[in-house]
Amino acid sequence: MRCPWPAIRLAKAIREHPGETIEIMADDPAAPRELGQLAANAGLILQDVEGSGNHRFRITP
Numbered sequence: 429m430r431c432p433w434p435a436i437r438l439a440k441a442i443r444e445h446p447g448e449t450i451e452i453m454a455d456d457p458a459a460p461r462e463l464g465q466l467a468a469n470a471g472l473i474l475q476d477v478e479g480s481g482n483h484r485f486r487i488t489p
Contacts, residue, residue, distance in 0.1 A: 435462045438487065442470050450487040451477075459483055 434454035441450045452463070460476055460483060467474040467487050478484040 432462075434459050435466055438463055438466055442466075442472070442487075447489050449489075451484060452487070453482065453484050455482050459485070463487070 434452055434456060438450065438452055441452070454463070456462075460474075463485055464474045471489075473488050475486045475488070476483055477486050
């Protein structure tokens with residue numbers, strides 16, 4: 429998903445599934461930075477599971 433959709437969907441998933449592990453895919457080059465900031469603000473940990481153009485992120489409590 430291109431910006432800003434990954435961040436919007438992650439914010440929604442954090443609200444709807446507190447305390448759960450969330451996975452999200454994004455091809456936006458800004459996604460690692462934006463999702464990392466969003467996760468940090470929520471007190472969560474962001475892991476970049478796959479890189480190289482398409483990123484798959486795992487966000488954990």
